[in-house]
Amino acid sequence: MMLWIRAYDGESDVRSYFELDGEEWALRQVDLQGPQRQPVTAASLAEVIEIRDCGDLAVMAAYERQYGVLAEGALRGWQESDGAAEMTRQEFESTWAAARETLDADRIEETS
Template sequence: MATWIRTYDDESENRSYFELDDEEWALRHIDLQGLPRQPVTAASLAEVIEIRDRGDLAAMAAYERRYGVLAEGAVRGWRETDGAAEITRQEFESTWAAARETLDADRTEETT
């Protein structure tokens, strides 16, 4: 069963959101930067695996430019971290949708 968490870094004012599997590996990862909460990452393990399995390095580079880099390794110890909390699936999904929409719009603006 998945777990959804949010972490907050007071110094940088960055928020990270994770959808974690049973072993606490990131299935999806969102980073919001600074006070405006500007999305800089909204990456999905399923998408990364699909691109990797095709062996398309150009597609992987394009994905990472658009959606950032997925957190690697288990996100263990988050319960003991100040500023970390479990959140609802709905909170994660709404944050995911907003981050993806912003990153997709940013990419569209770059190409026009």
Template sequence: MTSWFRTYYEDEDLWLCFEADDEGWAVRQVEVRGADSKPVTAACLEEVLHLRDHADLAAMDWYERQYGVLAEGSLDGWQEQPHAAGIPAAEFERLWAEARRTLGASR
């Protein structure tokens, strides 16, 4: 079952928002700076896998500079992270759309 949640990294003043699959792996990830609410990451597993399988290292490097790096591994235990909370799918979709629009235009 798909889940959506957020955590907060105080040291970096960064909100991390995830869409996770039923095995607890990140499908999409959005990171937003707390101070100015500016998106810094909007990465997607499907896109990363496509690049890995059909493109070269230069394309992957461009993607990571444009949209950031997707979390690897299981996200199990997210509930113990600071300010962790589930979020509605609609909230994640709003954040995702805004982050993709911003990052796609700004870099």
């Protein structure tokens, strides 16, 4: 069973969005920082595993620079966190798509 959640860390002003598997491990993660909600993370476990299996550390480092680092470990207990709540798949997907578009555009601008 898939689950989509959001959480807010007021200390670092980061809004995090997670797609979780049945054991509450992150499959995908989006982090938006600051009042402008600037995407800083849009990482996918499937992509990370694919890169890891190829064994190319340079490619992994480039991925993490572009998309950030996915949370490790189960996110059990998220229900007790202030500001954490379930969200719909559609809400997650639109947040994911917008964050990826921004991070991809930022990468293109850096290489231009």
